[in-house]
């Protein structure tokens with residue numbers, strides 16, 4: 150997994166509540182058996198006017214000029230700003246895959262759905278939760294200033310821009326380290342192999358029916 | 364010391380290691396796998412040259428992509444076919460039990476788990492699918508995970524997780540005529556909102572819950588994720604045990620007796636502590652219908668589409684109403700439908716089909732309904748329905764009778780809404796584009812879907828004319 154520590158990028162304002170995973174990556178793209186290549190289809194139904202299909206060349210598709218990511222000033226954004234309950238809906242990891250593949254490194258929202266939040270950390274995306282007052286302010290600044298960027302310092306948990314007082318954000322230590330170190334989580338768990346086997350043995354004696362061979 | 368909740372008990376009995384940062388390594392008893400969220404997990408194992416920790420802790424079934432008619436022709440869409448074939452290849456390479464498309468027991472993953480007795484009380488259960496919460500109805504700790512975590516469980520039989528907070532939703536009171544589990548859960552979502560359960564594991568209890576069948580309990584736990592909670596659960600009682608007895612993969616003989624004894628403890632202690640408790644009086648609930656693009660945008664059959672309360676709400680409400688092609692103030696009963704979908708892991712079990720068939724029996728679907736379909740949740744559900752003659756009732760009324768799968772719940776196969784089409788659906792999500800680009804979804808119970816099919820618009824079933832032809 151890629152590491153992420155410091156990031157500075159253009160902010161794109163997606164002013165909606167409950168941005169769900171069906172909107173982030175519609176179901177026809179879940180047919181992919183690969184992790185990569187989904188960035189072209191991120192927010193497909195909002196971004197394009199036609200119906201997208203997996204494998205389609207998106208350069209020729211009619212574009213919805215109103216959609217935020219199609220506006221020139223936000224085209225190269227890598228920080229997404231949104232409202233509450235971002236990423237609600239299904240568990241599809243295709244959502245963070247598509248966001249990451251498009252180029253988003255950081256998502257700032259009032260709140261996130263649990264599974265989506267979890268999935269971000271497995272894919273080098275930093276989700277940041279901030280209060281609605283701060284988010285309102287960020288939306289205003291983003292609209293009022295062309296090329297508005299934010300600088301994110303994960304180690305010190307700060308967000309900065311000359312137009313702002315430094316914002317502190319919360320993040321759990323283990324999640325922070327996972328991003329900073331780019332850890333192989335499976336490898337980390339396998340360090341406990343002996344404990345897992347010990348647990349399994351005891352568990353099997355107590356609940357033999359859980360160990361039927363299917 | 365305060366007692367433990369059911370969630371605490373299940374968590375503690377699967378705890379392997381506590382990390383200093385507050386995360387826990389927990390053991391997973393069962394993983395369910397489907398074709399959409401697993402290919403990249405198997406690929407990950409291959410790349411890292413890792414083995415499966417315990418093959419028979421897993422079982423797989425294709426459900427999202429598969430056709431619901433003319434199955435003998437195979438899957439015609441090559442991309443869907445590749446995904447379904449990839450599942451089979453992965454299962455044979457990694458020696459995982461698969462209920463393949465033509466297996467008589469195939470069905471939607473969350474329906475066949477309990478049906479086969481692969482879901483058992485006391486288990487920790489995961490699946491790369493958010494509606495895994497369904498299995499909590501059997502007193503299991505079950506939740507949806509992402510593909511990286513699917514790979515993690517395949518390789519280690521464990522997950523690193525942070526414990527959620529405990530919420531109790533206490534449901535009491537007598538249900539009104541024709542109010543079902545689906546209406547209860549839609550009502551609760553309307554009350555606490557789609558993010559109201561975020562960060563919590565929710566236990567449903569109370570007299571009403573105790574009086575519900577196991578299938579109805581599954582409907583309730585199924586939609587817990589629509590309140591933002593990954594886990595929904597219900598304590599084990601006599602209903603649970605009776606439901607499981609003699610299921611194919613449930614324990615038998617001496618093991619059955621031992622299992623039942625241990626399952627009987629799977630309830631919260633009387634003095635258990637909850638971080639939040641919500642009381643629901645069921646006698647106030649009427650049949651529910653969603654009108655927007657989020658399950659919390661819901662009212663009852665006598666309701667109207669609301670007017671915005673403040674400026675902030677105006678925008679999201681307006682977005683939703685524009686998409687739905689509706690206006691504030693419109694009566695729910697005045698909403699006309701184009702299609703009817705009875706199916707999905709929320710409402711495609713035998714009791715759902717029985718109750719819907721009672722309503723359509725001897726009647727015909729309204730002229731404005733272009734398509735009404737019943738998609739049974741599994742092979743065994745379909746077979747049972749046919750034994751009871753339900754297929755006949757539906758077909759005579761003008762419904763299509765299909766093969767089991769997810770179908771128009773998320774429209775990954777050939778079943779979808781065209782732009783602007785309006786559907787009464789027994790599924791669980793009304794997001795934009797969920798049932799097809801530009802499609803408009805109203806979430807309802809099987810009773811409401813069946814009534815709407817006959818009348819052509821939403822109606823309280825008690826107002827359906829007996830002679831309606």
Ligand code: SF4
Nearest residue numbers: 494707708769772773
């Ligand atoms: S029926 Fe719908 S909600 Fe259930 S697993 Fe299938 S797609 Fe998901």
